[in-house]
Amino acid sequence: MALNASDTAWLFVATALVLMMTPALGFFYGGMVRSKNTLNTLMMSFSALGFVGLAWALFGYSVAFGRASQWCGGGEYFFLRGVTLDAQGTIPHLLFFAYQGTFAVITAALISGAIVERMRFGPYIVFITLWSLFVYAPVAHWVWGAGGFLAKLGALDFAGGTVVHINAAAAALVCALLVGPRKDYARQAMLPQNVPFTLLGAGLLWLGWFGFNAGSALGANRAAALAFVNTMLAPMATLVFWTILDLMRTRKATAIGAATGIVVGLVAITPAAGFVSPMSAIVIGAIAAFPSYFALLYRAGTRLDDSLDVVAAHGVGGVAGALLTGVLASKGWSGGAGSGLIDGNVRQLGVQAIAIVVTLLYSTLMTVAIVKLTGALTPLRMTAREEGLGLDVSQHGEEAYSRGEGAILLLDGRRSE
């Protein structure tokens, strides 16, 4: 196919939008931790832009989009060899690579929500880099790669409900269990330090998600328009139902609840975005509020310190979205690309379930292996004293809210007279 200028222009914008989602996630997460861990939490997202992004350019892209087998790609695109300006579909291959790279980055960063406020920064970086190569890239190949086996099976995942959200949530669960709870977990009240950060992050995530979902059409076309509008409608419905649940439970519509509801709606519509009608998107958004809402409440009473509820938001929301895609995918709206239960296609729901289970199993097992390997090389956790002091000071030598009182300027050898 030849290059198409409109498609290419839209993918430039979409790539930038999805790249912005990772800093946005940093603010979404950063608002919910204690102030002494603000910078560390933000850095867990920001550093993924570098480490995972580079790993993607050197190796990950080839593993995900190479053509070796239905299980994973080969080495033909290592070091970007062969990733040229020639057309891949209707956009330059190089732009396609960049767009997909932004997905690898945010998927790895999502996991950080399960281990904030206690994991050491070094092992975290090692973990997400390895994870992006050995877990994200193969799973992306199965669903989106050339001849991937879940794609051949007919699994529908428009923009990454399974590849991104279920995948990251399984890893988050494993990390929370293996790294262990924060020392203060279930002992002391740990309050969010900056709820406006979290709302800002949720808003920017929503903005970026237009690139994530509508960009996944890989062109400026009908599917993109459908995914775009569905990305607007579904979180609206989730926000409404989340607020109603909040009001019924505590008589207060919480701001963190609103931010969470928006993200859950975005997660749920991700696999369905280009396959379902706008009314179905509203239904998906509305339904998705319930399992995640109650999963959050349940989790908080357990010993599982999935600190920022990656499993409840991305795992439970992702599974709800992937299954509902199998129900509501419409031949008419998707231009024949997908059909679900409402079209009489009973098989689709089973295929969706297989894709979910396979991804959960693979991600869980591989994450255990990578965390164990990283933990064998270097301790995963801070000492209790450093954890008490906060990770900003102990890991980064900076403070988010430094008052500067009592700070004495050190002049190093080069500059002193």
Added chain:
Amino acid sequence: MKLVVAIIRPERLNDVLEELFHAEVKGLTISRVQGHGGELERVETYRGTTVKMELSEKVRIEIGVSDHFVDPTVKAIIDGARTGEVGDGKIFVLPVEQVYRIRTGETDRAAVTPVGVPPG
């Protein structure tokens, strides 16, 4: 009556409050302060600027107690605040001349005894 003033690590505040609660010490004031004991200096870097943090964040707790409550109060603070590292803080016990409870005008011992507890 005594005024117990303790300077502790902020991250130990919750433990100290828990210990004080168990020792049934009620009625206290806390403030966030900055101070310098003998702890090791901390170095922070912001772009090219490296600074030595001479002052550390601390929390000051002030508790007015009747004499026989001094020991349990001090013990509770030590139990909650001690990490064994330099920088755990100090406790000062000061004599108090007079205490007034603003709401009732009660003075001295009656004023430092929490509501609902018979002074004794």
